[in-house]
Amino acid sequence: MRRDDRDEPFDDLFREIERMMNEMMNGADGNVDFNTSSNADSGFGADTHVDIHETDEEIRVVADLPGVEKDNIELECDGKTLTISAGSDHRQYDERVSLPTRVNEHTASATYNNGVLEVVFDPAEESSDISLE
Numbered sequence: 001m002r003r004d005d006r007d008e009p010f011d012d013l014f015r016e017i018e019r020m021m022n023e024m025m026n027g028a029d030g031n032v033d034f035n036t037s038s039n040a041d042s043g044f045g046a047d048t049h050v051d052i053h054e055t056d057e058e059i060r061v062v063a064d065l066p067g068v069e070k071d072n073i074e075l076e077c078d079g080k081t082l083t084i085s086a087g088s089d090h091r092q093y094d095e096r097v098s099l100p101t102r103v104n105e106h107t108a109s110a111t112y113n114n115g116v117l118e119v120v121f122d123p124a125e126e127s128s129d130i131s132l133e
Contacts, residue, residue, distance in 0.1 A: 059121045066115045077105040
């Protein structure tokens with residue numbers, strides 16, 4: 001089960017439940033094996049958390065990328081979707097985050113500190129009316 005609708009108020013809770021269920025299901029006999037590396041290539045969503053915060057002034061995306069070096073992160077945005085690609089020796093993260101409103105991708109700024117990526121966008125300007133002559 002995968003939930004992609006990020007606007008629901010219980011989304012964080014569902015992601016955490018999904019993460020725990022996936023962790024439990026990795027043991028062949030139903031027991032969790034904490035010494036296995038089967039989670040190593042599970043990518044975004046296994047132990048990663050993405051939050052989107054929207055205000056009138058900015059759209060802020062915060063993603064946990066544990067164990068990733070800053071030089072191994074690539075970000076792309078088309079104004080509606082932020083694509084985060086990152087890798088470490090043990091994982092490959094690839095996530096497309098649908099933004100709640102259109103953003104001006106040219107104003108983006110990003111920081112990465114202690115495994116936490118933060119990307120901030122200005123909202124896109126409102127569309128202007130076109131006069132018909």
